[in-house]
Amino acid sequence: MEIFYCKQISGGICTLDKEESGxxxxxxxxxxxxxxxxxxxxxxxxxxxxxxxxPTAAQARIVEQIPDWGAVPYRLTMAVCPTKRNxxxxxxxxxxxxxxxxxxxxxxxxxxxxxxxxxxxxxKILLSASKQSLKGRIPAVEEPCTVREFIRRSDPSAxxxxxxxxxxxxxxxxxxxxxxxxxxxxPACILIGPEGDFSxxxxxxxxxxxxxxxxxxxxxLRTETAALAxxxxxxxxxxxxxx
Amino acid sequence: MEIFYCKQISGGICTLDKEESGxxxxxxxxxxxxxxxxxxxxxxxxxxxxxxxxPTAAQARIVEQIPDWGAVPYRLTMAVCPTKRNxxxxxxxxxxxxxxxxxxxxxxxxxxxxxxxxxxxxxKILLSASKQSLKGRIPAVEEPCTVREFIRRSDPSAxxxxxxxxxxxxxxxxxxxxxxxxxxxxPACILIGPEGDFSxxxxxxxxxxxxxxxxxxxxxLRTETAALAxxxxxxxxxxxxxx
Numbered sequence: 001m002e003i004f005y006c007k008q009i010s011g012g013i014c015t016l017d018k019e020e021s022g023x024x025x026x027x028x029x030x031x032x033x034x035x036x037x038x039x040x041x042x043x044x045x046x047x048x049x050x051x052x053x054x055p056t057a058a059q060a061r062i063v064e065q066i067p068d069w070g071a072v073p074y075r076l077t078m079a080v081c082p083t084k085r086n087x088x089x090x091x092x093x094x095x096x097x098x099x100x101x102x103x104x105x106x107x108x109x110x111x112x113x114x115x116x117x118x119x120x121x122x123x124k125i126l127l128s129a130s131k132q133s134l135k136g137r138i139p140a141v142e143e144p145c146t147v148r149e150f151i152r153r154s155d156p157s158a159x160x161x162x163x164x165x166x167x168x169x170x171x172x173x174x175x176x177x178x179x180x181x182x183x184x185x186x187p188a189c190i191l192i193g194p195e196g197d198f199s200x201x202x203x204x205x206x207x208x209x210x211x212x213x214x215x216x217x218x219x220x221l222r223t224e225t226a227a228l229a230x231x232x233x234x235x236x237x238x239x240x241x242x243x
Numbered sequence: 244m245e246i247f248y249c250k251q252i253s254g255g256i257c258t259l260d261k262e263e264s265g266x267x268x269x270x271x272x273x274x275x276x277x278x279x280x281x282x283x284x285x286x287x288x289x290x291x292x293x294x295x296x297x298p299t300a301a302q303a304r305i306v307e308q309i310p311d312w313g314a315v316p317y318r319l320t321m322a323v324c325p326t327k328r329n330x331x332x333x334x335x336x337x338x339x340x341x342x343x344x345x346x347x348x349x350x351x352x353x354x355x356x357x358x359x360x361x362x363x364x365x366x367k368i369l370l371s372a373s374k375q376s377l378k379g380r381i382p383a384v385e386e387p388c389t390v391r392e393f394i395r396r397s398d399p400s401a402x403x404x405x406x407x408x409x410x411x412x413x414x415x416x417x418x419x420x421x422x423x424x425x426x427x428x429x430p431a432c433i434l435i436g437p438e439g440d441f442s443x444x445x446x447x448x449x450x451x452x453x454x455x456x457x458x459x460x461x462x463x464l465r466t467e468t469a470a471l472a473x474x475x476x477x478x479x480x481x482x483x484x485x486x
Contacts, residue, residue, distance in 0.1 A: 072462070091334060098468045099460070134463045177484030217342070217482030219315070220377045225341045232475030233483055239460030240476055241420030 002028075003045065003131055006038040012062045014038050014048055021058040024050070036060050041130065041138040045069035069136030072100030074238045075187035077158075079105040079150050080227045081194035082114040090125050092224035096139070097129035099228075099235040103140040109147045111196030117144045147191065147202045151209050159186040162211040163226060164198045171207065173215040176233045188234070190214075192227045245271075246288065246374055249281040255305045257281050257291055264301040267293070279303050284373065284381040288312035312379030315343030317481045318430035320401075322348040322393050323470045324437035325357040333368050335467035339382070340372035342478040346383040352390045354439030360387045390434065390445045394452050402431040405454040406469060407441045414450065416458040419476045431477070433457075435470045 004024060008015040016024060016038075024030045032053050038046045038060060044067055048060035078101055083089045093104050104126075106117040119141045130138045145153070154160050161179065191198075191206060198206075207213065216229045247267060251258040259267060259281075267273045275296050281289045281303060287310050291303035321344055326332045336347050347369075349360040362384045373381045388396070397403050404422065423431075434441075434449065441449075450456065459472045 070462070095468050095471070098464050099462055099472065132463070132465065175483045175485055177479050181484070215483075217478060219313070219342055219478075219482065220375070221341050222375065225338050228338070228471070229342065229475060229478065229483070232472060233479045235460055235462075235472065236420050236476045236479050239462065240418045240458075240472070241424070242418055 001037060001134065003037045003039050003134065005041060005127060005131065006046070007040065009040060009046070009062075013051070014046060014060045014062060016058045016060070018056050021054060021056050024058050025053045025055045039069065039130075039136045041127070041136075043068050043071060043137040045136045066136070070134045071137060072235070072239060074100070074234050076101050076231065076234050077103040077105060077189040078192065078227055078231060079107045079189060080192040081109045081112050081147070081223060082106050082117045082144075083223050084113050084195060088222065088224040090122060092227045093122055093139075094125055094129045095228050096231045097126050097135065098133040099231050100135070100239070101139050101231055102137075103142060105142040105150060106144040107147045107150045107191065108144055109194045109196075110199040110202060112194040113196070119143060147193075147198065148205060150191065151202075151206050151211065154189060154209065154211075156210060159183050159188040160209070160211045161188065161214045162191040162198070162203065162206040163214050163216050163230065164193055164203050165220075166197060166200070168200065168203055168213070171213055173213040176214040176216055176230060177237070179212055179214055180233060180237050190230045192223060192230065195223055244280060244377065246280045246282050246377065248284060248370060248374065249289070250283065252283060252289070252305075256294070257289060257303045257305060259301045259303070261299050264297060264299050267301050268296045268298040282312065282373075282379045284370065284379075286311050286314060286380040288379045309379075313377045314380065315478070315482060317343070317477050319344050319474065319477050320346040320348060320432035321435065321470055321474060322350045322432060323435040324352045324355050324390070324466060325349050325360045325387075326466050327356050327438060331465065331467040333365060335470045336365055336382075337368055337372045338471050339474045340369050340378065341376040342474050343378070343482070344382050344474055345380075346385060348385040348393060349387040350390045350393045350434065351387055352437045352439075353442040353445060355437040356439070362386060390436075390441065391448060393434065394445075394449050394454065397432060397452065397454075399453060402426050402429040403452070403454045404431065404457045405434040405441070405446065405449040406457050406459050406473065407436055407446050408463075409440060409443070411443065411446055411456075414456055416456040419457040419459055419473060420480070422455055422457055423476060423480050433473045435466060435473065438466055
């Protein structure tokens with residue numbers, strides 16, 4: 001099945017933008033009367049009937065609305081420091097979207113080499129990954145903030161995890177799988193550091209704020225692989241294992 | 244820590260090839276007497292003392308040998324159909340190596356668009372991923388074979404899984420996490436199909452051979468994402484969850 005993105009919806013009528021209209025009408029040669037599946041990127045799938053096959057502003061009438069379409073049974077925000085090579089971050093974000101993630105926050109750590117991050121390109125990638133993996137909701141891409149700022153702003157009611165690789169005296173990092181088994185169903189956020197890892201001050205700040213230190217296994221994983229392993233821990237627990 | 248690859252080992256002396264010698268001597272400027280960590284790609288890490296800082300054929304004396312270095316506590320062969328775009332397959336193989344996999348077999352399915360696969364480039368990628376993730380053993384990359392051939396050759400004593408996306412009458416696909424929980428510790432192989440999925444004949448052939456049909460969750464995952472989700476199911480169960 002193929003779904004098309006539509007932001008402009010009012011009075012039961014969806015108006016496609018130029019790009020999607022061209023794809024629907026010129027490329028796929030849909031005609032008035034054809035059935036179309038549109039999604040608004042906010043969780044809704046709309047089964048529609050194409051009413052105006054304009055190649056620049058096609059319109060479709062909503063026949064049925066399906067909320068929370070393709071939603072995963074967990075809530076997960078990934079706060080991940082940008083990788084030196086941008087395509088590695090984009091790869092992580094694409095794969096996380098396919099599996100299922102609610103939000104991606106580029107956080108800048110004290111040891112981050114890349115301190116600037118543009119979100120526009122990533123948003124396009126997540127839109128297309130959401131289409132490909134049939135998800136009604138496109139993961140949010142938040143504007144970059146520092147690790148300290150993210151910790152300060154984080155919701156204390158959420159299951160807040162941080163993964164670092166160094167030893168911190170008196171601190172035991174739990175296996176992420178054990179933490180998820182012990183606290184199922186809670187909305188979660190996970191902090192993943194840069195190639196140079198978090199600073200000890202950032203780690204301590206997270207601990208003081210109530211973050212749970214976790215490890216992602218004994219393998220030395222790249223930043224983007226660690227981030228995806230964390231998403232996988234949720235995906236495998238909630239979607240590849242029966243309750 | 245940095246490790247260097249060395250195939251030529253005899254009489255307690257490791258002789259590095261031109262590339263690694265250049266890296267050790269010219270780039271990192273190691274001198275005779277320096278400590279080096281070498282690995283043979285077959286599971287052994289060697290703590291060595293550099294005895295000859297030749298920029299083309301450096302030699303080091305083995306001080307200590309550590310077998311099964313960086314080994315993961317599961318045995319996994321991934322038989323994955325090549326993706327249309329090669330870099331997606333290479334990405335999967337790199338990430339699977341970081342997490343831990345024993346062998347990768349490019350299998351050609353009846354619906355595979357790419358029917359030719361060169362393994363040389365992939366082997367280089369896995370060598371560098373093994374170095375990066377500190378694994379003494381480089382995953383084997385087998386020569387391509389057809390899905391039918393792989394099924395025919397597969398070891399009946401292994402936990403053999405196949406993931407397809409269509410409905411096959413009378414066949415229930417189990418969640419991969421449940422299968423792993425029910426049969427821990429068995430050497431496993433997993434068949435992942437191409438963009439066009441397996442043919443029903445291939446699926447039936449696998450069933451007849453005793454493969455267990457599994458699903459990888461409700462998300463529609465790309466071939467390379469499905470393959471990594473399967474590796475993640477093992478990685479999370481064995482390395483991110485305490486027994």
